[in-house]
Amino acid sequence: MSKPHAPSPLAYALDGREIDLLHYIYSHPDLPSLRNNPPAILAAIDTYSHTHNPLMNIGATKGAYIRDLIVAHRPQVMIELGGYVGYSAILFGAALRAAGGTRYLSLEQNPEMAAVANQLVDLAGLKDVVRVVVGSAAASLRELVADGEVRAVELVFLDHWQELYLPDLWLMEELGVLVPQTSVVIADNVVMPGAPQYLEWVRAGCAEKRGLLESRKREKGWEARGLRPRPGLVYQTVVREFETQFGRDGVAVTSVLGAEDV
Numbered sequence: 001m002s003k004p005h006a007p008s009p010l011a012y013a014l015d016g017r018e019i020d021l022l023h024y025i026y027s028h029p030d031l032p033s034l035r036n037n038p039p040a041i042l043a044a045i046d047t048y049s050h051t052h053n054p055l056m057n058i059g060a061t062k063g064a065y066i067r068d069l070i071v072a073h074r075p076q077v078m079i080e081l082g083g084y085v086g087y088s089a090i091l092f093g094a095a096l097r098a099a100g101g102t103r104y105l106s107l108e109q110n111p112e113m114a115a116v117a118n119q120l121v122d123l124a125g126l127k128d129v130v131r132v133v134v135g136s137a138a139a140s141l142r143e144l145v146a147d148g149e150v151r152a153v154e155l156v157f158l159d160h161w162q163e164l165y166l167p168d169l170w171l172m173e174e175l176g177v178l179v180p181q182t183s184v185v186i187a188d189n190v191v192m193p194g195a196p197q198y199l200e201w202v203r204a205g206c207a208e209k210r211g212l213l214e215s216r217k218r219e220k221g222w223e224a225r226g227l228r229p230r231p232g233l234v235y236q237t238v239v240r241e242f243e244t245q246f247g248r249d250g251v252a253v254t255s256v257l258g259a260e261d262v
């Protein structure tokens with residue numbers, strides 16, 4: 001069978017395992033015990049990932065760390081870039097709802113993954129809080145801001161492809177939704193596989209960022225992106241490292257402290 005419209009499978013994902021996960025969950029010997037039970041669904045996904053095919057979910061260890069950040073920050077709305085099969089949307093959406101929040105926006109480019117996520121979010125009983133938005137994160141962010149659905153980022157979780165972390169952060173800077181003393185940006189996989197340009201930016205001071213932009217502007221094709229980063233935002237970044245199923249990794253937590261350009 002030809003699949004002219006689907007993205008090419010990767011060595012570790014998008015090769016049919018995500019649909020197999022859905023069959024695994026829906027043929028669970030005690031399916032009723034999974035209904036409206038986010039921890040049980042997450043445990044079933046973890047079991048599948050450990051015993052059948054590894055899945056690129058945030059996983060239990062890093063997930064617990066980010067869940068604690070949600071409890072501490074108590075956002076009304078949280079956004080994630082890269083939803084995959086819905087593991088983080090279920091874990092963080094449930095935590096957000098328990099902490100009094102109202103909306104978890106999961107931006108996922110791949111409609112097949114979004115469909116899997118929607119099924120699992122529904123099974124978890126989280127449809128009232130989690131909305132899976134299909135499309136590139138950049139296009140969805142622009143629409144959410146234009147529609148007035150997102151005015152200021154409270155918590156945002158970057159977990160799509162690492163090379164997109166910096167351009168999509170720059171987009172949020174340009175859209176004016178990163179607000180001092182309010183916005184916190186969490187980024188996964190900053191150690192493995194790593195996101196060096198992103199880390200360089202969120203760790204740099206304002207003058208250093210202006211210098212970085214000057215040198216980037218000389219790179220061919222960069223200006224064609226049409227992005228307008230805001231180097232005057234003052235960030236503070238902490239990287240927390242973890243041992244995971246796949247090796248050592250890290251999560252970067254960046255707080256927006258102030259703005260030198262207002």
Ligand SMILES: C[S@@+](CC[C@H](N)C(=O)[O-])C[C@H]1O[C@@H](n2cnc3c(N)ncnc32)[C@H](O)[C@@H]1O
Nearest residue numbers: 057058082084087088108109110136137159160
């Ligand atoms: C590492 S997985 C996300 C894992 C998920 N956050 C979790 O922990 O359960 C990365 C996902 O990002 C999606 N993705 C890649 N590029 C994207 C983009 N530009 N916009 C939105 N999603 C994207 C991929 O399709 C994939 O499903």
